[in-house]
Amino acid sequence: MGSQRFFEDIVEGQEIPSLRKVVTTVNILMYLSTVWLMDRIHFDHPFATQQRGLPNVVAPGNMGGDYYAQLLSELAGEKGVVRKMSFQFRNFLLPGDVLDVGGKVTGKYVNEGKGIVELDLWIRNQNNINCVPGKGLVELPIGGGKRA
């Protein structure tokens, strides 16, 4: 999707194209049912709020990992490779949240002939809180795509 990015195109400090995600109870239910996850904090409002003291039902944290996987896959494009990502869950993703899923290049280097790009990642909610700070490592093709 979109044109291929190459290692040479990347500048340290640049932000990569972000994703906008809206958390809804329907998306949460789709996720829970497709992976067979029955944890009541994700769908049972009285349980989540009264017994676990949460502000609402909460999205499975894993969804943040999926958002990052999509973000980095779109950066990698057809010829790049998503190598690694890591993240910490600091704030819950809640129904109604409008999320800015983005990243900033913190470093780039060539290792064994491969163009490696390092990124800081964020999932910011509408209150500008980074709910799931993370890091990513993506390999991008070098030299205008001549590499096999």
Next chain:
Amino acid sequence: MKESLLEKLDWKKYIGTETESYTGEPVLGRDIRRYALAIDDPNPIYYDEEASRKGKYGGLAAPLFYVTWAVGVPGSEKGIKDLGEDGLASFVGVPEIPNVWDLGWVRGGEEIEFVKPVYVDDRVTVKGKIVDMKEKDGKSGKLIFVTSEFVYTNQNGALLARHRLTMIGTPRKESTDG
């Protein structure tokens, strides 16, 4: 106040414990499609076979992080009467630890290295190992950090991903401070 919850639980001896390996059933196109819908990823390579053949994976493959679900949560498919009050029957990461449900658990952090994607019809195997346990004093009491490492392979024995997951446990309000 100084008392170590981790010592009281006597869990440190489980560091290094490996889980059995679990193998999932073949991944369906439907699994991939529904997963992509749930995470709102519109890339046609997850929905359309022809697009997927022309795409980077050369066939129908799942969104990358799906690998952590490709086996399901081992032991989670139980009837209502066998589920805990949380709705959970097993705990990914520390299934063998006694009294694991004395704590309430949330995900702390994850780290994953992707090696190969999961394709439709793949049978994924996961094997886990507890690699670390820590204790910290949080604002509202003790926090227990359990870090596990999971290795995912496919039916040909090819490595798909290495995954580290840290779960954070806190004593349940009604059953602690005893």
